[in-house]
Amino acid sequence: MSHTPGVRQAQKQKTRQALLDAALGLLEEQSLSSLGLREVTRAVGVAPTAFYRHFHSTADLGVALVEEALGSLHPMIRTTMAPAEDDDERIARAVELIAGHVAAHPAHVRFVARERHGGVQPVRRAIREQLARFAEEVQAELATDASAAGWSETDLRMLAGLYVDQMLITASLFLETLDAPEDERRRAVETARRQLRLISVGRRHWLD
Amino acid sequence: MSHTPGVRQAQKQKTRQALLDAALGLLEEQSLSSLGLREVTRAVGVAPTAFYRHFHSTADLGVALVEEALGSLHPMIRTTMAPAEDDDERIARAVELIAGHVAAHPAHVRFVARERHGGVQPVRRAIREQLARFAEEVQAELATDASAAGWSETDLRMLAGLYVDQMLITASLFLETLDAPEDERRRAVETARRQLRLISVGRRHWLD
DNA sequence: AATTCCAGAGAACAGTTGTTAACTGCATGG
DNA sequence: CCATGCAGTTAACAACTGTTCTCTGGAATT
Numbered sequence: 001m002s003h004t005p006g007v008r009q010a011q012k013q014k015t016r017q018a019l020l021d022a023a024l025g026l027l028e029e030q031s032l033s034s035l036g037l038r039e040v041t042r043a044v045g046v047a048p049t050a051f052y053r054h055f056h057s058t059a060d061l062g063v064a065l066v067e068e069a070l071g072s073l074h075p076m077i078r079t080t081m082a083p084a085e086d087d088d089e090r091i092a093r094a095v096e097l098i099a100g101h102v103a104a105h106p107a108h109v110r111f112v113a114r115e116r117h118g119g120v121q122p123v124r125r126a127i128r129e130q131l132a133r134f135a136e137e138v139q140a141e142l143a144t145d146a147s148a149a150g151w152s153e154t155d156l157r158m159l160a161g162l163y164v165d166q167m168l169i170t171a172s173l174f175l176e177t178l179d180a181p182e183d184e185r186r187r188a189v190e191t192a193r194r195q196l197r198l199i200s201v202g203r204r205h206w207l208d
Numbered sequence: 209m210s211h212t213p214g215v216r217q218a219q220k221q222k223t224r225q226a227l228l229d230a231a232l233g234l235l236e237e238q239s240l241s242s243l244g245l246r247e248v249t250r251a252v253g254v255a256p257t258a259f260y261r262h263f264h265s266t267a268d269l270g271v272a273l274v275e276e277a278l279g280s281l282h283p284m285i286r287t288t289m290a291p292a293e294d295d296d297e298r299i300a301r302a303v304e305l306i307a308g309h310v311a312a313h314p315a316h317v318r319f320v321a322r323e324r325h326g327g328v329q330p331v332r333r334a335i336r337e338q339l340a341r342f343a344e345e346v347q348a349e350l351a352t353d354a355s356a357a358g359w360s361e362t363d364l365r366m367l368a369g370l371y372v373d374q375m376l377i378t379a380s381l382f383l384e385t386l387d388a389p390e391d392e393r394r395r396a397v398e399t400a401r402r403q404l405r406l407i408s409v410g411r412r413h414w415l416d
Numbered sequence: 417a418a419t420t421c422c423a424g425a426g427a428a429c430a431g432t433t434g435t436t437a438a439c440t441g442c443a444t445g446g
Numbered sequence: 447c448c449a450t451g452c453a454g455t456t457a458a459c460a461a462c463t464g465t466t467c468t469c470t471g472g473a474a475t476t
Binding site for chain 1: 235237238239240241242318321322324325326327329362363365366367369370373377380398399402403406407408409410411412413414416
Binding site for chain 4: 008011012015046047049050053054
């Protein structure tokens with residue numbers, strides 16, 4: 001049974017969250033492999049040694065950030081992949097959903113895009129595992145779709161992977177155009193839509 | 209007019225190249241933003257101050273590495289996109305070409321994948337510019353293709369961007385499976401082929 | 417042959433880093 | 447109510463960082 005939370009545990013979680021938030025902020029203009037533990041504690045206003053009460057190292061903190069950035073995103077998969085009247089409407093909705101998420105959590109998106117191929121191995125692995133889970137969920141969702149009749153397991157997995165990668169590309173494209181002029185952002189949205197549409201067309205004629 | 213090279217300039221270039229090589233090696237297990245100038249000079253066996261004779265900073269060195277990694281790759285575009293008998297044969301050849309390049313220059317590929325979204329702004333911009341050039345070249349190549357009749361400029365650009373991103377995804381996938389067991393590498397190649405094939409199918413039916 | 421130039425060396429600087437140890441005060445469980 | 451646990455503090459360490467200034471030896475220029 002979980003011990004009664006108490007004031008003690010609450011304060012600890014609060015400090016831990018402050019460390020995560022501060023780190024995420026500092027990571028907007030550097031990579032995790034250059035993030036110092038003292039840098040983080042200084043930003044929070046806490047002694048350097050307090051860091052060790054929460055994380056073994058900055059790499060450890062990075063793994064926690066991956067969980068924070070991607071862990072709560074899984075329920076969104078069903079919503080995104082859910083069927084719609086029009087096929088174009090589904091695409092438009094998905095792109096809008098990604099755009100909204102990027103606007104709401106830019107630092108998290110930046111972190112994932114940056115550290116996916118970054119210099120810290122445990123963090124790379126954590127991201128890879130989360131993305132693999134996404135791919136599995138997308139695959140499961142695709143399998144329920146009527147248009148997936150006759151598709152092999154391998155092809156479904158291939159398509160799911162393509163979708164996940166495309167989501168990341170789209171997200172990081174939107175991130176780059178966050179403070180860009182309006183018309184450039186509209187062009188980015190349009191490009192993302194058309195790319196998904198092309199994949200959609202390929203999907204419909206795959207079994208020819 | 210360029211002054212006669214002489215022994216002097218030759219030695220300088222040699223040291224410069226040694227710095228680039230050492231940096232590339234050190235970047236296999238960290239990001240550019242955490243790469244120290246002393247670290248690089250130590251690896252080469254040269255005084256820290258010698259670094260300044262060649263680069264203003266490690267960011268500057270990073271930009272030079274981008275040039276080295278991507279600059280010489282442009283001629284490869286025509287070869288990759290050149291038409292073939294079979295459409296599947298063109299895809300197989302392109303995938304094989306990417307696989308060969310990754311096997312021949314893994315450190316360069318890793319560097320680009322890592323720093324594309326990395327923590328050093330000038331390097332990100334340098335990579336973005338090179339990739340934009342690639343996209344333009346791919347677009348120009350696509351425009352000559354017979355199957356591109358009736359395509360709008362916007363759609364050609366969209367498709368070119370999709371291809372460039374897909375090349376990078378494929379390259380980094382191959383990089384991850386470089387020391388993986390044989391069957392996993394074969395699966396990676398197969399996945400890459402099918403993804404390109406799906407895009408190809410979408411391309412053929414785009415104007416319906 | 418004399419002079420200039422310049423890649424690289426050497427030493428020193430102030431500031432930073434991760435990690436250790438011993439501590440303090442307060443919420444917790446008996 | 448008292449004893450324990452533990453989040454966070456303080457101080458100190460050796461090692462490292464980027465950058466500066468001064469110097470040197472040999473190639474390049476005249």
